[in-house]
Amino acid sequence: MDIRELQRLDAAHHLHPFNDNAALARRGTRILTRGEGCYVWDAEGNRLLDAFAGLWCVNIGYGRRELAEAAARQMEQLAYYNSFFQCTTEPTIRLAAKLAELAPGDINHAFFVNSGSEANDTIFRLVRHFWAVQGKPEKKAFIARHNGYHGTTVAGASLGGMKAMHGQGGLPIPDIHHIDPPYWFGDGGDMDEDEYGLLAARRLEDRILELGPDRVAAFIGEPIMGAIGVYIPPRTYWPEVERICRKYDVLLVADEVICGFGRTGQWFGSQYFGFQPDVMPVAKGITSGYIPLGAALFSDRVARVLREAGGELAHGATYSGHPVCAAVALENLRIMEEERIVERAREEIAPYLARRWAELGEHRLVGQARIAGLVGALELVPDKPRRSFFPDRGRVGALCRDIALRNGLILRATWDTMLLSPPLVITPGQVDELFEKAWKTLNETAAELGK
Numbered sequence: 001m002d003i004r005e006l007q008r009l010d011a012a013h014h015l016h017p018f019n020d021n022a023a024l025a026r027r028g029t030r031i032l033t034r035g036e037g038c039y040v041w042d043a044e045g046n047r048l049l050d051a052f053a054g055l056w057c058v059n060i061g062y063g064r065r066e067l068a069e070a071a072a073r074q075m076e077q078l079a080y081y082n083s084f085f086q087c088t089t090e091p092t093i094r095l096a097a098k099l100a101e102l103a104p105g106d107i108n109h110a111f112f113v114n115s116g117s118e119a120n121d122t123i124f125r126l127v128r129h130f131w132a133v134q135g136k137p138e139k140k141a142f143i144a145r146h147n148g149y150h151g152t153t154v155a156g157a158s159l160g161g162m163k164a165m166h167g168q169g170g171l172p173i174p175d176i177h178h179i180d181p182p183y184w185f186g187d188g189g190d191m192d193e194d195e196y197g198l199l200a201a202r203r204l205e206d207r208i209l210e211l212g213p214d215r216v217a218a219f220i221g222e223p224i225m226g227a228i229g230v231y232i233p234p235r236t237y238w239p240e241v242e243r244i245c246r247k248y249d250v251l252l253v254a255d256e257v258i259c260g261f262g263r264t265g266q267w268f269g270s271q272y273f274g275f276q277p278d279v280m281p282v283a284k285g286i287t288s289g290y291i292p293l294g295a296a297l298f299s300d301r302v303a304r305v306l307r308e309a310g311g312e313l314a315h316g317a318t319y320s321g322h323p324v325c326a327a328v329a330l331e332n333l334r335i336m337e338e339e340r341i342v343e344r345a346r347e348e349i350a351p352y353l354a355r356r357w358a359e360l361g362e363h364r365l366v367g368q369a370r371i372a373g374l375v376g377a378l379e380l381v382p383d384k385p386r387r388s389f390f391p392d393r394g395r396v397g398a399l400c401r402d403i404a405l406r407n408g409l410i411l412r413a414t415w416d417t418m419l420l421s422p423p424l425v426i427t428p429g430q431v432d433e434l435f436e437k438a439w440k441t442l443n444e445t446a447a448e449l450g451k
């Protein structure tokens with residue numbers, strides 16, 4: 001492999017997602033070549049501990065041959081057929097049944113797509129259809145959170161609260177409203193966290209009353225807000241959100257694209273926080289990132305209306321329920337169940353990871369270390385113990401991420417918050433390696449800042 005030639009071709013022909021492509025062309029792309037367990041290798045032979053599981057998604061770790069073999073078997077037998085025209089395939093059916101078994105409460109129905117973004121676009125359309133066929137076409141507004149992330153499609157990016165995304169493409173589309181998120185570190189002041197959780201949840205009730213309950217179709221939120229910086233809400237937040245949604249008959253959509261399939265140590269984030277959604281988009285961990293797959297999961301109530309009163313659903317994609325993707329997802333979930341990956345993550349790894357993560361919180365550069373199961377954040381601050389931010393937010397985070405890479409560790413940086421989301425199969429020894437590399441990285445970052 002001629003790395004320079006590949007980088008030249010990349011700069012000439014490949015537009016990267018969420019990148020300044022001109023700067024990247026000047027800097028050169030890191031080319032990843034292999035993955036095994038919790039490690040990935042780049043083309044220059046660097047072995048990196050991937051404490052971010054690709055992009056929140058490689059839950060069972062890299063290199064599980066069983067998934068490749070499941071894909072090959074299905075490809076050889078039936079590489080593709082669709083679920084249109086009264087047809088479908090066996091793995092698609094079995095995956096829908098497996099998801100009904102794993103999902104909480106009466107979430108028993110799956111509409112398959114190719115990504116989390118498409119799952120949220122599906123939810124946006126079918127939730128509106130759910131109310132319209134019941135004679136409530138005006139009940140079509142969605143409420144979401146500023147700085148939330150729900151994907152990159154028109155509806156997904158509009159449901160998201162990222163202003164930079166809204167600025168590209170003239171978003172949000174009409175009838176999508178945003179409230180402030182539960183970010184205690186940033187705006188909780190001296191308030192007790194439990195008290196702050198209730199206050200943050202009641203922002204939803206205020207907005208429902210402002211819009212009129214008869215106009216509000218649904219509220220969508222990530223159990224833990226991932227991309228913006230792992231905002232872990234106080235334990236009082238979600239039960240209060242659920243109470244408010246039930247009070248005004250607003251559907252509750254839990255965006256489980258990151259939290260789903262074991263990330264918090266429970267199968268789903270709603271179980272970690274103790275609430276029951278009506279609708280759940282899922283993706284990422286459903287196949288551990290080995291092949292693209294997303295799904296919109298619906299409760300009995302919603303599915304019954306869509307089935308019985310909805311007539312023909314005028315919605316679907318070529319690859320909705322793709323048999324190879326379904327076969328890989330089934331193998332992924334089989335491994336997760338048979339090896340008790342979620343339970344072991346909760347019982348054995350999460351407690352140890354929490355202890356070591358809290359030790360990183362002792363560092364002079366860290367204003368808060370927060371974690372829930374196997375997803376966490378370190379807030380880098382200029383003058384601990386004050387909860388404040390660096391003036392040029394994002395520069396220190398980018399510096400810290402680059403130093404981590406130099407030390408053989410992958411962490412994500414959002415602004416000046418370092419994010420953790422390792423494969424669920426990380427071992428105690430690898431947690432120690434993560435700690436050592438992260439501590440060294442924080443020291444070197446502080447030194448570069450003259451701290």
Ligand SMILES: Cc1ncc(COP(=O)(O)O)c(CNc2cccc(C(=O)O)c2)c1O
Nearest residue numbers: 115116117149150151222227255257258283
């Ligand atoms: C909560 C949530 N919902 C929907 C999506 C969209 O899924 P797809 O990407 O499969 O369409 C996501 C995706 N999450 C995501 C995607 C890209 C980058 C980052 C980051 O943290 O930098 C996070 C997500 O985190």
